[in-house]
Amino acid sequence: MTTRHERPAPAIITPSAGDTSFPVATCLSNGVPVYILGKGTVDLLRVEFVFGAGQKMEKVNLAASATNAMLTEGTARYDATELNNLIDSTGALFNHMADKDTAGLVAVTLPRKLDQVMELAEEVLFHPVFPEKEFRMLMEKRLQAFLTGRQKTSVIARETFYQALCGENNPYGRIFNRQDYLSLKTDALRELHSLCYRPANMYITVAGKDPEQALPVLEKYFSRNSNERWHKPSPPPMEFNTASPGMLFCEMANTVQSTVRMGWKAITRDHPDYQSLQVATMILGGYFGSRLMRNIREEKGYTYGIHAVSGAFHGIGYIVILTDVANIYREDTLKEIKKEIAALREKEIAGEEMELVRNHLMGEIARMFDGPFAVAEAIRGVIDYDAGLDYYTRFASTVRTITPGKIKELFNTYFNTEDAFEIIAGEK
Secondary structure (H helix, E strand, O other): OOOOOOOOOOOOOOOOOOOOOOOOOEEOOOOOEEEEEOOOOOOOEEEEEEEOOOHHHOOOOOHHHHHHHOOOOEEOOOEHHHHHHHHHHHOOEEEEEEOOOOEEEEEEEOHHHHHHHHHHHHHHHHOEOOOHHHHHHHHHHHHHHHHHHOOOHHHHHHHHHHHHHHOOOOOOOOOOOHHHHHHOOHHHHHHHHHHHOOHHHEEEEEEEOOHHHHHHHHHHHHOOOOOOOOOOOOOOOOOOOOOOOEEEEEEOOOOOEEEEEEEEEEOOOOOOOHHHHHHHHHHHHOOOOOHHHHHHHHHOOOOOOEEEEEEEOOOOEEEEEEEEEEHHHHHHHHHHHHHHHHHHHHOOOOHHHHHHHHHHHHHHHHHHOOOHHHHHHHHHHHHHOOOOOOHHHHHHHHHHHOOHHHHHHHHHHHOOHHHOEEEEEEOO
């Protein structure tokens, strides 16, 4: 019972993430989907072209990323210098992107330059010639970056995890070597480009101020002369050969610290638990006040940062915990990770911690929808993995309603430490 001098504690209200819906696609006359993302105030347009042209589509190692990088190195009409001078003259930025699943191009331009920029984008995307001189220069730079990367424990640990998760012959688990850089030929790039860089294999996002103004220009350059009808791409079948759980040690001489990774094979985005698992992973190691950060960074001082992530590719999901520590702390770090997981498996989290995580996640969702350019980044994962345009609306609902009991159930289902890969990359 409260006295007249006491006031009850105010109720904790989880904030709204705002409007988290994506628009239904508009289609060009050849069926190519265009997602219009507006409400911008800056007089800029961001146009992104995305193709099913990622690493999983390559027949020769490195062909996908090299093909994408070479798009602006010379076309049927312009050599590399002429082309890049033309792009610079418009004031536009052309950014390449290539990952395991997709590849493409992002063009950021002033609206008054849109027609000229889209004409150049069409030239770059569909008419590259892959000149030998520029190709060799690119591969020399990439080989040097690759050799530098081989000296980093974080790179070796990441590759080892994905190979254990997916198998050495799977596109997601493949590890490249020096010979791959030396043996790649432009013929492989031309073959992949011919197969993948077609209007029938792409979608477009347009973000910025009044993005609808881009539609007639996109129709002019990306549909009018196309003989192909767009069709929804289906990912190629992949075989996953997940390794047995246990310790995987990657010896790297003369390293003063080690990378530690612990991870599991998990669920894909279409599983009913997928969004709830994102919340559970956040509690463990997804933000600065997480269990792992409080223990291993703040209390023990073993590391500057430790993170837990759950995600999914096509056909397989994963959970991974990752950190860099001094060599003398790596075994103790693994013990402390297991200790925090055991605590979450045994006892429901307190209401205060649950509300803190809810608020943090709602803030993260809101930031993903803070302006059209941010929305354009967020929609990629939804489209690429066919997660549904209401994905973040459903996720916000999950964040608001998930219970401590459900969190405990998730840890007992997906975080069995006996089923984990334990990876250490460092000096023996």
